[in-house]
Amino acid sequence: MGALYALVASGLSLIQGLMNIINFCHGDLVTISMYTSFLLWSVFKMDPLVSIPVCIIVSTLVGIATHKLIISQVLRSPSSFGQMFSTYGLGILIASTLQFVFTPNYRSVLNPFVEGSISIGAINISKPLLFGAVGALLAYGLCYWFIRRTPEGQALQATEQDIDAAKMMGIDTEKMFLLGWTISGFCVGTAGALLTNFYYIHPYVGETFSNISFVVVTLGGYGSFEGSLIAGLIVGVVETISGYVIGPQYKLIPVYLTYLIVLMFRPRGLMGRR
Amino acid sequence: MKKNIIPIFMLVVIFTSVCFSSGIAADDTVKIGVVYPLSGNQALTGFEYRAGCELAEEIINNEHPEWAPLKFAETAGIPALNGKKIEIVYGDSQATPERGQNEAERLITQEGVVALIGAFNSSVSTTASQVAERYGIPFICDSASSPTLTSRGFQYFFRVFGNDAIFVENLFTAMREEADKDTSREYKTVMVLNENSLWGSDVADIAKLVAPKYGFEVIDQISYPSTTTQVNSEVQRVIAKDPDILFQASYVADAMLFMRTFKEQKYTPKMYVYADGKPLNFSYRETLGPDGWWTVFRTVYSKKDAPFVKPITEDYFAEHYPDLKFNENQGSVITSVQVLVDAINRAGTTDPEKLREALTQTDIKGEEIILPFAGVQFDETGQNILARAIVVQAQEDFKFVNLWPSEMKNGDYVPYPSWEER
Numbered sequence: 001m002g003a004l005y006a007l008v009a010s011g012l013s014l015i016q017g018l019m020n021i022i023n024f025c026h027g028d029l030v031t032i033s034m035y036t037s038f039l040l041w042s043v044f045k046m047d048p049l050v051s052i053p054v055c056i057i058v059s060t061l062v063g064i065a066t067h068k069l070i071i072s073q074v075l076r077s078p079s080s081f082g083q084m085f086s087t088y089g090l091g092i093l094i095a096s097t098l099q100f101v102f103t104p105n106y107r108s109v110l111n112p113f114v115e116g117s118i119s120i121g122a123i124n125i126s127k128p129l130l131f132g133a134v135g136a137l138l139a140y141g142l143c144y145w146f147i148r149r150t151p152e153g154q155a156l157q158a159t160e161q162d163i164d165a166a167k168m169m170g171i172d173t174e175k176m177f178l179l180g181w182t183i184s185g186f187c188v189g190t191a192g193a194l195l196t197n198f199y200y201i202h203p204y205v206g207e208t209f210s211n212i213s214f215v216v217v218t219l220g221g222y223g224s225f226e227g228s229l230i231a232g233l234i235v236g237v238v239e240t241i242s243g244y245v246i247g248p249q250y251k252l253i254p255v256y257l258t259y260l261i262v263l264m265f266r267p268r269g270l271m272g273r274r
Numbered sequence: 275m276k277k278n279i280i281p282i283f284m285l286v287v288i289f290t291s292v293c294f295s296s297g298i299a300a301d302d303t304v305k306i307g308v309v310y311p312l313s314g315n316q317a318l319t320g321f322e323y324r325a326g327c328e329l330a331e332e333i334i335n336n337e338h339p340e341w342a343p344l345k346f347a348e349t350a351g352i353p354a355l356n357g358k359k360i361e362i363v364y365g366d367s368q369a370t371p372e373r374g375q376n377e378a379e380r381l382i383t384q385e386g387v388v389a390l391i392g393a394f395n396s397s398v399s400t401t402a403s404q405v406a407e408r409y410g411i412p413f414i415c416d417s418a419s420s421p422t423l424t425s426r427g428f429q430y431f432f433r434v435f436g437n438d439a440i441f442v443e444n445l446f447t448a449m450r451e452e453a454d455k456d457t458s459r460e461y462k463t464v465m466v467l468n469e470n471s472l473w474g475s476d477v478a479d480i481a482k483l484v485a486p487k488y489g490f491e492v493i494d495q496i497s498y499p500s501t502t503t504q505v506n507s508e509v510q511r512v513i514a515k516d517p518d519i520l521f522q523a524s525y526v527a528d529a530m531l532f533m534r535t536f537k538e539q540k541y542t543p544k545m546y547v548y549a550d551g552k553p554l555n556f557s558y559r560e561t562l563g564p565d566g567w568w569t570v571f572r573t574v575y576s577k578k579d580a581p582f583v584k585p586i587t588e589d590y591f592a593e594h595y596p597d598l599k600f601n602e603n604q605g606s607v608i609t610s611v612q613v614l615v616d617a618i619n620r621a622g623t624t625d626p627e628k629l630r631e632a633l634t635q636t637d638i639k640g641e642e643i644i645l646p647f648a649g650v651q652f653d654e655t656g657q658n659i660l661a662r663a664i665v666v667q668a669q670e671d672f673k674f675v676n677l678w679p680s681e682m683k684n685g686d687y688v689p690y691p692s693w694e695e696r
Contacts, residue, residue: 001504096313103597104317106527106557117538126538198534199503200527200561204315208503243507249470249497251507 001129002236003136004191008209009216010140010228011187017160017223018180021071021083025091027210033059033192034201035098038107047113048196055193060185066090067181099203107201114197128198139190140229143183147225152179160223219259221272230270234258303361304352304624306614307381309392309402314368316525318557319394319603325595326604327362330611335359341582345612345642354619363387367398374398378405388624389414391610396420396473403431410626412633416610417603420476424655432633432652434610435574436661442480445547445572448665448678449519450488452687459544459689464490465517469500469524477523477549493517500525509535523549530561537565542692545570553668554601567670568690572663575602576676578646605645612643613650
């Protein structure tokens with residue numbers, strides 16, 4: 001679960017670092033991806049794992065449309081409230097539209113390719129969760145390689161660090177923004193399809209993940225791609241262990257406590273700049 | 275020019291909002307406010323209630339002699355008010371107490387409703403009924419079952435539904451009876467697994483109180499937040515304690531998450547009991563399929579032997595709401611509307627004080643309502659003393675077999691099979 005938190009959060013973190021904008025509808029992109037996967041399964045009997053590429057394309061397109069139609073407009077506005085509320089409003093619009101189209105029924109994919117559990121001694125490990133974790137780490141690795149090792153990725157980093165300097169160096173920042181949305185769409189699309197394997201689908205399911213994503217991004221450090229991975233894993237592990245040791249009813253307390261302690265001693269987050 | 279636009283625009287806004295909020299045509303209907311989670315995580319339940327509200331309007335407002343002796347089916351409108359029709363006005367609580375409170379306030383002050391019905395969640399019912407009490411407007415609680423609701427000394431609060439104290443007792447009575455009959459296994463220990471809002475916590479407290487009376491020992495209790503994304507640690511603790519009976523109070527999404535995780539961990543208790551009617555939920559059945567069979571639960575709705583049950587629940591309902599199946603949610607809202615209309619009819623007015631008086635004297639017979647209660651009569655706390663639950667087991671293909679009470683029993687309990695045996 002931690003790896004999936006990390007994957008969802010790294011998309012959020014990237015947009016935040018790149019455009020200095022808090023994307024409140026990030027969780028709803030996860031929901032869209034889950035519904036895409038569900039739709040492909042119910043119409044074409046396509047397994048969620050096979051539908052990953054389509055989910056990526058859909059969430060990227062929605063991301064780019066959001067950028068073109070809304071974000072690039074509000075980026076020009078001097079008020080940060082406008083930026084916040086525009087994505088927040090979009091989130092409500094997405095969730096309500098999904099509820100209208102798909103009704104608020106809980107959906108889920110029946111008999112997916114990956115099902116059941118593997119027994120190692122007395123421990124049963126859920127296969128869909130294991131697949132989710134491995135898939136999320138692979139997707140994360142791919143993004144990481146792209147950002148750190150390719151020229152486009154380096155241009156993206158440059159834009160993230162100093163947008164004016166990047167412009168002067170001849171980097172097309174608008175193109176970089178779109179690239180950012182594409183990578184974010186890749187993360188969210190993959191995470192959504194992997195989640196569909198074992199999680200229920202509901203118009204408001206994204207909310208659950210977006211709340212945790214904000215914790216992960218802040219804990220990991222704004223705009224830090226590596227930070228998101230570490231923080232995501234920390235949140236997942238702390239949640240599970242404290243649920244077992246202290247008691248499930250208190251499992252979120254240590255998560256937020258860790259978050260507060262880190263912020264007290266390192267306000268920029270674990271790997272944040274400045 | 276620009277200067278003039280703003281005042282004109284504001285005048286238009288004010289005029290339209292006044293028209294819509296007070297309702298120009300308000301006088302020819304009796305407005306009834308309802309508060310349900312119509313959006314958010316529990317929107318599905320709200321959707322089911324909405325269908326119930328529409329069906330209740332159909333029953334009251336139009337003549338349906340074929341649905342007799344269901345109360346007010348044969349007449350059109352409220353007889354004592356010259357056939358005045360009812361109109362249901364919706365409030366969306368999003369399952370949060372604060373929003374429920376605001377919506378109750380809006381329905382009373384802006385929509386001018388004569389009474390409120392709601393609000394599914396016990397926590398929302400608490401705040402929404404506080405508003406109703408403050409304004410002196412009757413609040414008919416249809417399905418929130420937390421016992422604390424009727425212990426507040428409210429004058430305008432009436433609960434048609436049973437409360438959890440009644441329901442949990444009913445469940446444990448049935449559990450004891452079945453445990454005694456099943457000699458192949460021993461049933462001694464109970465583990466309580468509950469979501470941590472008002473409803474789940476109340477159910478857990480009652481279960482811990484009631485269990486020893488029926489010869490069961492409660493070995494542990496786990497309460498968890500219903501918005502959780504994973505329940506691995508909860509499930510691990512259940513496995514570690516390995517109770518004979520698992521007694522669970524969950525909402526739909528988390529109940530499904532638990533069942534899936536139990537399956538992954540290949541764990542089964544000897545008896546799996548839900549504190550409410552999870553297997554009646556459409557999503558639950560669709561999503562879990564065979565994994566949701568063999569659980570025991572209580573319901574207040576079971577097809578009873580009455581002439582109007584099939585025409586309403588199967589013919590009419592299936593035609594208008596193909597996505598839904600008639601269940602206790604529609605049953606409870608229909609009965610609540612009938613109770614309210616009956617009071618208005620006897621009082622001959624919608625004056626809140628006279629309405630309250632009439633409600634306290636409610637006496638509706640069991641055969642006039644769709645819920646399988648013995649009828650509707652309120653005690654001094656506003657609790658319907660004739661409410662009761664039916665304990666049911668979901669068997670193969672979600673065939674629902676009534677286990678308790680004995681006069682409704684129509685099959686035998688099947689011990690909960692392990693995952694390998696299925």
